[in-house]
Amino acid sequence: MSPVVHGPRLNLTQVTTLRELTRRGTLAAAADHLGYTPGAVSQHLASLEAALGVNLVQRAGRHLVLTDAGRVMADHAEGLLAAEARAVSATRAAREQVAGPLVVGTWGSTAAGLLAPVVARLGEAFPDVVVTSREVDLDAVSVAVRHGEVDVAFGLDYVDAPIPRDRGVARTLLEPEEFAVAVATGSLPPGSRGGRRRTATPELLRDLDWILPPEGTQYGRALRSGLRRRDVEPRVVHEVTDTAASLQLAAAGLGATLTTPLMLRLGTRSADDLTTLRMADPVTRRIVLLARRDVEQRQPVRVFVEEARTVVDRLLAALTW
Template identity: 30%
Template sequence: MLDVHRLRLLRELHRRGTLAAVARALSYSPSAVSQQLSLLEHETGVRLLERVGRGVRLTAPARVLVGHADAVIERLERAEADLAASLSEVTGTVRVASFQTVLLALVPAALTRLAAEHPALRVEITQLEPEEAFAALLAHDVDLVLGEEYPGLPRVLEDGVDEEDLAHDGLRLALPRHGPLARLPEDLAALAGAPWVMDPPASLPARWAVARCRAAGFEPDVRIETPDPLLQSHLVETGHAVALLPDLLWTQLHPDLRLVALPGDPVRRLYTGARRGTAGHPAVRALRSALRDALERARTGLSRA
């Protein structure tokens, strides 16, 4: 019988790439990880690792074994979820990775609901961009990811991930009301010479925004790069830049700026992702429910504003 713990170490090596990275993630020494994988080789009777320079890589049989390890670990997670569901109280720790607009608009209200309904549940949150977050999810570093998908930039669904739609969030042109930029026309195609604030170039929001500007016939003059939507909004409000920003941001802010609809009314898709084995866990279900409730409350408040 193969040892599940050693299978997990092999799986972690496949995902993280080095013995040192596996050791850091699981609080072992590299020599301890190497020793356990040597024992797994003895159990299987096949060579699982081969030296490459100062590191190692998985052999073809090892990659076959990783596929089975994924299935075994998913099945064990389902068993843990079923056991947790049989209890009367939602307990334990759920680890969440999110990006900033959701953290600002939805997470505080979701945490308030969870504290009232499930006081024994501990929620840990880290801010990560979606690509990093899904890598962390599959590496078992987090249990739930809040992700986003922009028009024209579809994301490939990772194997082993259970996705659930959260919202479709409108995207608009944000223009200043005051200062020299207040005279800018409310037409994206006329903003070729305007100063822009955008997310860093490799990010999904920036890739979509640049593509939208190019489709309108110009290359945006990006003066300021920041992943902080609060700073982006403030720079527009104070007359220093224009931007393309999501509606969800305005559930917490009431800035003095102009929001202009874009042709076609583009939206970004917001969703949550969990590993298939943990999607049925009461803690994950409770958090997803709290986020949906927070979204409805935020939209109700926005419609009344």
């Protein structure tokens, strides 16, 4: 293969100087229009000649005039600078245009429960935004965003186990959710107030077997820490990360788990299978959206965040215990 031979690299500031000399007729007039000194204009022309390896101007008495090569270059200068203007205009327009690719990081049930309705709304309002998704590890969402593996990602933030803060990653907080205790219907001793909508006391919680995520996960740390701060040391009999699986085990009477209204909806469990117990001082979580600070103002990212906020707000407003 023949080696690639690179030609001279043109400096557009120097090309602009040549164009203005051609338009204004004198070095002094070109310098005045450009806001340079005559010496700076001469230096621009000399540097352009050095890059091209030809003389572009020559002395004719007290004035500079274009050589034949200079006239050829001046003709091309108009096209080069017009192309630059078009490129700048198109780039700035792209910044304002709501269009382009968008890679969204999801995990677990968010793909169906949150991503699908957000993409549906986005497609109606902004059909030129092309959304693709990639599953990411929930405990490493910030890393995936920071490394540019995804443009924006869903995450979870807990008071009892905050998501790691990263100065290069912007967080958008969505609506908070309260956890309640979910147990199989009919599995609790009778006699408490509230029927199937009981309030869980610390004494009751200490007597339960628990289905919780592994303690090595952010989710598992958050739930255990939340229970311990409420004077409950959970007796864990099943470690499960998946929401649907933990609800299925709870519905089968194998223990209690913590859930939110949105988790119940995404877990597709029938309300008849589970009884929820409110907590006087509930553990909470917050759905967040993460994006790198250098891309958070890209229009596709911005409108995705806006649509996701609307979807989550409406979902949570419609879901109650």
